[in-house]
Amino acid sequence: MPSVVSYRSVIFLSSMRSVADRQDCEDRNPLIRGLAIRTMSSIPLPQISQSLIDPLRHALQDADPYVRKTAAISYVPDHSLFR
Numbered sequence: 387m388p389s390v391v392s393y394r395s396v397i398f399l400s401s402m403r404s405v406a407d408r409q410d411c412e413d414r415n416p417l418i419r420g421l422a423i424r425t426m427s428s429i430p431l432p433q434i435s436q437s438l439i440d441p442l443r444h445a446l447q448d449a450d451p452y453v454r455k456t457a458a459i460s461y462v463p464d465h466s467l468f469r
Contacts, residue, residue, distance in 0.1 A: 411441040416450035423453070427460035 410422035423445050426438045438460075445457035 408437065408441060411445065416448070416453050419445065419448065419450070420453045420456040423456050423460050 408422075408426075410418050411426075413419050413422070423438075423441060426434060426441065429435075442457055442461060445453050446461065448454050448457070
């Protein structure tokens with residue numbers, strides 16, 4: 387059974403990765419923006435999901451079709467966030 391310390395380290399590392407991904411959501415390269423949305427949406431923590439709301443809304447209106455497609459796919463599991 388994993389210890390409390392390992393859960394804390396996973397949460398810490400996930401939150402640190404989320405900060406980096408939020409910055410990547412504003413990158414000039416559409417692949418970086420799409421991968422940042424995909425990575426953030428795959429972390430199953432409520433704190434990360436809450437920080438994904440604004441980048442996901444912007445990605446749904448992005449000029450690049452890859453970013454919009456990735457945002458739409460990421461939106462489906464997290465649709466309860468927008469109610």
